[in-house]
Amino acid sequence: MRKWTRRLAEIxxxxxxxxxxxxxxAPAVRSGNHVYTAGQLPIVGGELVTTGKLGAEVDQDAGRxxxxxxxxxxxxxxxxxxGLDSLAGVVKVVGFVASAEGFNAQPAVLNGASELLGEIFGDAGTHARSAxxxxxLPLGAPVEVELIAEIDTTA
Structure with a gap:
């Protein structure tokens, strides 16, 4: 079994x-060997970190x-x-970016999600993605991310 929680501590x-x-x-549900998360907002400590749209109130680096x-x-x-350690890896990421008129760097914003998954899971974090x-978005959030993870059934 992989030790992803140990990897989190390492980084x-x-x-x-x-x-x-x-x-x-529900925040997440399991179906067969996959876990599907609901769209997750940038909430820290029970509070939305910021509101606004990318390309207006929120810049691209903040979006990442x-x-x-x-x-x-x-x-x-x-x-x-x-349990994170039960995962084989990440299969799919879908990200939504609240975008001001003319903002078209949604993939660059979602790289913040993809790069984190690579840091944690290495090759097992390589996933399909939509941006x-x-x-x-709900509550005026700038970004929302959902993912599909695969459970390791060999352990």
Whole structure:
């Protein structure tokens, strides 16, 4: 079995508590050998870090950091459901970026999520991804990330 929680400690990353849903849904669910997370916002300590749109109130570098925060929240949801060390890796990431008129660097913003997953999981963090620009996100959040992880059934 892989020891992803040990890897987090090695790179100095701590998983947050599972973020409370902002509506009626579960933070993560398991179906077969996969865990699907709900869209995770950049919430730290129960509070949304910032609001606004990329290309207006939020710059691209801040967006990357927010995508990283969302991804940590998604991993916390996975960990809360099945334990991070039960994962074989990450299969898919979907990111939504609240975008001002003319902002088209959604993939660069979502690199914050993808790079974090690579730091933690190495090759097992290589995933398919969609980066979608949207007009608005819940609570005025700039970024939202969801992921699909595969459970290691060989352990």
């Amino acid at each position: 100095g990353v701590e998983l947050p508590e599972v973020a409370r849903p902002v509506a009626s849904y 950091r927010l995508a990283r925060t969302c991804t940590l929240n998604a991993l916390a949801a996975v960990h809360g459901l099945v 979608v620009g949207v007009a608005e």
